[in-house]
Amino acid sequence: MNLQHLTDKSLLQDTKILPTSEREFTVKVLHHLREIDRRKLFSDQGYRSLYDYCVRELKYTEAAAHRRIAASRLLTELPFLEKKIENGSLNLTNLASLTQFFRQENIVGIKEKEITLKRVEGLSTRECELRLLEMSTKPPEIRKEAIWVTEDVILQLKEYRDLKGSTESLADVVAETVTSALSELQKSKFKLVDRPRISRFSNSRTPSAGVKREVYQRDQNCVKCGGKFSLQYDHKLPYSLGGKATADNIRLLCFNCNQRERIRQRL
Ligand SMILES: [Zn+2]
Numbered sequence: 001m002n003l004q005h006l007t008d009k010s011l012l013q014d015t016k017i018l019p020t021s022e023r024e025f026t027v028k029v030l031h032h033l034r035e036i037d038r039r040k041l042f043s044d045q046g047y048r049s050l051y052d053y054c055v056r057e058l059k060y061t062e063a064a065a066h067r068r069i070a071a072s073r074l075l076t077e078l079p080f081l082e083k084k085i086e087n088g089s090l091n092l093t094n095l096a097s098l099t100q101f102f103r104q105e106n107i108v109g110i111k112e113k114e115i116t117l118k119r120v121e122g123l124s125t126r127e128c129e130l131r132l133l134e135m136s137t138k139p140p141e142i143r144k145e146a147i148w149v150t151e152d153v154i155l156q157l158k159e160y161r162d163l164k165g166s167t168e169s170l171a172d173v174v175a176e177t178v179t180s181a182l183s184e185l186q187k188s189k190f191k192l193v194d195r196p197r198i199s200r201f202s203n204s205r206t207p208s209a210g211v212k213r214e215v216y217q218r219d220q221n222c223v224k225c226g227g228k229f230s231l232q233y234d235h236k237l238p239y240s241l242g243g244k245a246t247a248d249n250i251r252l253l254c255f256n257c258n259q260r261e262r263i264r265q266r267l
Helices: 007-040 049-055 062-077 083-085 092-104 109-118 125-135 152-163 170-190 209-219 255-267
Strands: 232-235 250-253
Touching: 007 049, 007 062, 007 083, 049 062, 062 083, 062 092, 083 092, 083 109, 092 109, 092 125, 092 170, 109 125, 109 152, 152 170, 170 209
Parallel strands: none
Antiparallel strands: 232 250
């Protein structure tokens, strides 16, 4: 499918409609899974469970299969969920979290489930997790994100810690190193030096260190989306059209917004 011929307007319009159809399809899938489950049809096909069937026959990832099965079972109990999934106020990830919450808190009554559902409606996945954590009567687990590193990296971390003469945990070594690496990167990328030099090349294409520093201190983030992903200095009026590398004409854009600007300017 090549969409290059679409105007920006119709591309945006079409894209806005698609998630609605996508959610309607999702609900259809849930109903089918529910009926397959009711008939236990997967067993005829040689699968051990609905989950097994979803992963091996339907090629869902483990997580996607888990979410769909949880949602389809909840849908059986609470038919009004259908509308909420379709209009996007409850997504499958949140429904899976809810299922887990009901189990963990031993919530079995329909009325009680409805009340809980109301409290997470319209929330993002992260917000939903936090809300459920607040509502939980069980002691909260510390939120951790595990990262996997190779043996080599562990050895390097230990060597680094030894050379520093430190005895802190490897997690602390990582945290500290990242903080200092981030600060170094910010300094070099945005020219945040202690004693700025006045540059004589203010008219060149590349902004001077002084301009970079000034623009960074003014903008901090991508001026279009507010993000920080691969921030770049961009000429508002392009250099090819006479735009100068002055603080007035230079702004911070993230990689994606910068790409988008380039594409737009080419049209
Ligand atoms: Zn951006």
